[in-house]
Amino acid sequence: MMGRGALTAWLRRLGGLVLIAALIATLRSVGLLDPERLVRGVRNLGIFARGLFPPDPSTLPTLGGAMLETIQIAFAGTAIGFVLALPLALLACPVLFGPPVTASVKLVLALVRTVPALFWAIVFVVAVGLGPAAGTLAVALYSLGYLGKLLYETFDGVDPEVVEAVRSVGCSRAQLARYAILPETANGILALLLFMFEYNVRASSIMGFVGAGGIGFYLLGYIQLLRYDLLLSGLLLTLAVVILIDWLSGLVRRMFLIPVTPAAPAE
Amino acid sequence: MTADRRPALEASDLWFSYSARRPVLRGVSLTAAAGEITIVLGVSGSGKTTLLKLCKGLLGPQRGAVRVLGEPVVAGRRRRLDPGVAYIPQHLGLVRNSGVLDNVLTGALGRVAELPSLLRRLPEDELRRAQALLERLGIGGKAAEKVYALSGGERQRVAIARALMQRPRLLLADEFVSQLDVLTSRDILTIVRGIAAEGVAVVVTTHEMELADRYADTVIVLRDGEKVLDRRAQAETITDIALALRG
Numbered sequence A: 001m002m003g004r005g006a007l008t009a010w011l012r013r014l015g016g017l018v019l020i021a022a023l024i025a026t027l028r029s030v031g032l033l034d035p036e037r038l039v040r041g042v043r044n045l046g047i048f049a050r051g052l053f054p055p056d057p058s059t060l061p062t063l064g065g066a067m068l069e070t071i072q073i074a075f076a077g078t079a080i081g082f083v084l085a086l087p088l089a090l091l092a093c094p095v096l097f098g099p100p101v102t103a104s105v106k107l108v109l110a111l112v113r114t115v116p117a118l119f120w121a122i123v124f125v126v127a128v129g130l131g132p133a134a135g136t137l138a139v140a141l142y143s144l145g146y147l148g149k150l151l152y153e154t155f156d157g158v159d160p161e162v163v164e165a166v167r168s169v170g171c172s173r174a175q176l177a178r179y180a181i182l183p184e185t186a187n188g189i190l191a192l193l194l195f196m197f198e199y200n201v202r203a204s205s206i207m208g209f210v211g212a213g214g215i216g217f218y219l220l221g222y223i224q225l226l227r228y229d230l231l232l233s234g235l236l237l238t239l240a241v242v243i244l245i246d247w248l249s250g251l252v253r254r255m256f257l258i259p260v261t262p263a264a265p266a267e
Numbered sequence B: 001m002t003a004d005r006r007p008a009l010e011a012s013d014l015w016f017s018y019s020a021r022r023p024v025l026r027g028v029s030l031t032a033a034a035g036e037i038t039i040v041l042g043v044s045g046s047g048k049t050t051l052l053k054l055c056k057g058l059l060g061p062q063r064g065a066v067r068v069l070g071e072p073v074v075a076g077r078r079r080r081l082d083p084g085v086a087y088i089p090q091h092l093g094l095v096r097n098s099g100v101l102d103n104v105l106t107g108a109l110g111r112v113a114e115l116p117s118l119l120r121r122l123p124e125d126e127l128r129r130a131q132a133l134l135e136r137l138g139i140g141g142k143a144a145e146k147v148y149a150l151s152g153g154e155r156q157r158v159a160i161a162r163a164l165m166q167r168p169r170l171l172l173a174d175e176f177v178s179q180l181d182v183l184t185s186r187d188i189l190t191i192v193r194g195i196a197a198e199g200v201a202v203v204v205t206t207h208e209m210e211l212a213d214r215y216a217d218t219v220i221v222l223r224d225g226e227k228v229l230d231r232r233a234q235a236e237t238i239t240d241i242a243l244a245l246r247g
C-alpha cells in the first residue's frame, strides 16, 4: 500500500509532467520548435538591431508634435472615461443600490472591457474619421471599462463601520455617497486616476497604428519603411515622456495622498 | 426629565442569527428609559454589537421587535434610518479623510435640504451648532483638523459631537471607552452622563464591570446571546455581575 503522502507526491509529479508536455505541444503548434525558423528569426533580429543604431533625430520636431497629441489623447480620454465611470461605479455599489442595478452595471462595464482599445479605435475611426478624435474616444471608452471596475472595487472596500455610522444619521443614499463613500476613497480614486493616465499614455502611443492620432502613426510608418534608426528616436522620445509622467505623478501622489491610519482610538 | 411615559427604547424577544448556524441572540428583551444610562455587559462574542445594530435598524431581527418611543424600528439594507437614534460603532466609524467639522456636520444630514447638502451647502445655524458642540466637548480648536490627525480621545469626542448633532432621543454607543486610558475614559463618561441628564436615553456596551458599577442606572448582562441579568444598579450587585458574566 502506498501512503497518503507518497500518493500526493506522485500525483504532483504526474501533474508537472503533463504541464511540461502541454507546453511543448503548444510551442510546436505555434511554430516555435522549428529550428530553421528560429535561426532565421535570430538573424533578422540582428539586422533589426543594427538598423536601430545610431538613432536618427532628424524627425524629432515632427515626432514632438505627435507625442504632444498622444499625451492630449491620453489626458482627454482619461478625463472623459473618469467622468462617465464615476456615476456608473456608484450605481454598482451594493450599499447604495440593489442587485438588479449593480449586476446590470457590472455587466455593461465587463462588455466594454471585453473589446480591446485598438478595436475601439478602429470603430471610432469609422465613426468620426481619421485623427485624434477617434483615439480620444477609444481611450475614453476603454478607460470607462477599467476605471468603472477599479472604482466600484474601491467603493466595496470602504470600512463597513463608516457606512453604518453615516447611514445611522438618517441620511439619503446620495448623501451617503457624498459624505462617506467618496471622501473615504478619495486617496484611492486619485491613485487610480494617475495610474490610468500613465497607462493611457502608453496605450495612446499605438492608437496611430489604425489612424486614430498620435505618435503611433509615425512609428508604424518607420517600421514599414525599414527606417529603424528613426523608429528608435521615436521610442526613446516615448520612453522619456513616460518617465517624465511617472515622475510627475509621483510628485502629485506625494502632494495629495495622505497617510491613512485606522479610525480606531489610539492605544 | 421629559413628560413622555413610554420607554425610549423597547426591544422585545429579539432573535438573530447571521447564518443558519446557532443564533447569536436568543430572546433578548431590553428597555431603556430617557435620562438614564443602561449598560450592556458581556464578554467578547456575547452579542453586544449585534444587539445595538438591531436597535438601530442596521439589522432586522428574525423574531421580536424594536420600538423607539413607541414607533417600530424597521430595518433595511438601503432604507433611510431614524435620525432620532444616534449610533456610535465600536471603532467610531468616522470619515478619516474628512475634517472634524465635516464629520460633525454629517449628523445634521437627516434634517437638511438634500440637494444643497450634496453641494456641501449646509445652513449657517447648523455650522454654528456643530462648532458649539465641539467647543462644549473641549475640541473647538480642532475643527479644521483631519480626523486621521487626532488622538483616540479626541476622535471619541468627534463621534459624540456627530451623535449629538442628530439631536437624538436615544444614543447607542458600542464598546465606548474600552480603548482609552482610565482618565480619558472617565472624562468621556462624564460627558455621557451629562447627555443622559438632558433627557437622552443612553445605552452603552462594555466588557468592563467597573464601568457598570460606577455609571449605570440599569445593568444588563449578556452571555452567549441570552440576557442573564437585568436590574437597577446597586452597590452590592458587582459580585452578581461577575457571576452572571462567567456563568
Ligand SMILES: Nc1ncnc2c1ncn2[C@@H]1O[C@H](COP(=O)(O)OP(=O)(O)OP(=O)(O)O)[C@@H](O)[C@H]1O
Pocket (backbone or CB within 6 Å): B018, B019, B024, B042, B043, B044, B045, B046, B047, B048, B049, B050, B051, B090, B175, B207
Ligand atoms: N457579520 C457577521 N457575520 C457572521 N457572524 C458574525 C458577524 N458579526 C458577528 N458575528 C458573530 O456573532 C457573535 C456575536 O458577535 P458580536 O459582535 O455581537 O459580539 P460582541 O459582544 O460585540 O463582541 P466584542 O466584545 O468582541 O465586540 C460572535 O460569535 C460573532 O462571531
Ligand SMILES: [Mg+2]
Pocket (backbone or CB within 6 Å): B048, B049, B050, B090, B174, B175
Ligand atoms: Mg462588539
